[in-house]
Amino acid sequence: MSQVIHHDAHYDPEGSKxxxxxxxxxxxxxxxxxxxxxxxxxxxxxEAFEMAAEELNVTIGAVNTIILLVSSMTIAMSTTAxxxxxxxxxxxLLEITFMLALIFLINKYFEWGIKFEHGIFPGSEYxxxxxxxxxxxFYGLYFVMTGLHALHIVVGMVIMGVxxxxxxxxxxxxxxxxxxxxxxxxxxxxxxxxxxxxxxFYLIS
Amino acid sequence: MENEKHHIVSYKTYTVILLVLIxxxxxxxxxxxxxxGSFAVTGALLLASVKSFLVLxxxxxxxxxxxxxxxxxxxxxAVFLAVIIITFxxxxxx
Numbered sequence: 001m002s003q004v005i006h007h008d009a010h011y012d013p014e015g016s017k018x019x020x021x022x023x024x025x026x027x028x029x030x031x032x033x034x035x036x037x038x039x040x041x042x043x044x045x046x047e048a049f050e051m052a053a054e055e056l057n058v059t060i061g062a063v064n065t066i067i068l069l070v071s072s073m074t075i076a077m078s079t080t081a082x083x084x085x086x087x088x089x090x091x092x093l094l095e096i097t098f099m100l101a102l103i104f105l106i107n108k109y110f111e112w113g114i115k116f117e118h119g120i121f122p123g124s125e126y127x128x129x130x131x132x133x134x135x136x137x138f139y140g141l142y143f144v145m146t147g148l149h150a151l152h153i154v155v156g157m158v159i160m161g162v163x164x165x166x167x168x169x170x171x172x173x174x175x176x177x178x179x180x181x182x183x184x185x186x187x188x189x190x191x192x193x194x195x196x197x198x199x200x201f202y203l204i205s
Numbered sequence: 206m207e208n209e210k211h212h213i214v215s216y217k218t219y220t221v222i223l224l225v226l227i228x229x230x231x232x233x234x235x236x237x238x239x240x241x242g243s244f245a246v247t248g249a250l251l252l253a254s255v256k257s258f259l260v261l262x263x264x265x266x267x268x269x270x271x272x273x274x275x276x277x278x279x280x281x282x283a284v285f286l287a288v289i290i291i292t293f294x295x296x297x298x299x
Binding site (some may be wrong): 011017018021025028029032036039040041044052058062065066070072073076077080083084115131181184188191195196199200203205 | 213214215216219222223225226227231232233237245246249250252253255257260261263264265266270274277278281282283284288289292293296
């Protein structure tokens, strides 16, 4: 049932770390490009952006910010627990992180749901007939950027699921911790992007 | 590879960093509520930069990593900053 652990199998933690960082760089530039688009359109439509941002719920944004910050801490702590050879704590901390990610997505679901109810979604009749060009651009960027970010949350949850499985199976252990460390790095990237999304979309009104 | 020492960050360090990050979040919400005009945005972005610095340094382990990884990260941020500056030079002087 359980696989044999090959201690002599090729394992290069530094190489995996560099690989993960290179991937993170591409992600940073992907979101970076979107932030530049945001900056330029905001510069061209300052009033419309501020008016549209007033529609966003600061409380739900702040709650999600804190959820992500806490989840970043719990996944970082799970690496510490693994290094200290506390397997039970590692698993529990990772599960907490997973649950926090799920709560973030549920909040996002309700937040987007309220927008949809008010007729605010890309290409909606309300938006194209009632709102100015600048407001349409703001909401377009809002849905694309928070949507792409939410997609990263889903991917992060998949990676966490794989890490959890591997830790329980014993193929990720204190001497072979790269998968958990890289899962952590990816999750912190998701947090890092949200740190900028939150003030730029929720706090500008 | 086996004898390479691996720095273990304590639970306490992570907890302190989290508390600072949450405090900075509330400060950024606070300053945008006061009428500061364009300074509010600058302030919020400045606080976001401090927060991301903390996340990169402690949560992402850069403080305990070899210098070349830090250099690579710094390089990517420098490239991004350069692209922003060049883009806005274009828009300001159009």
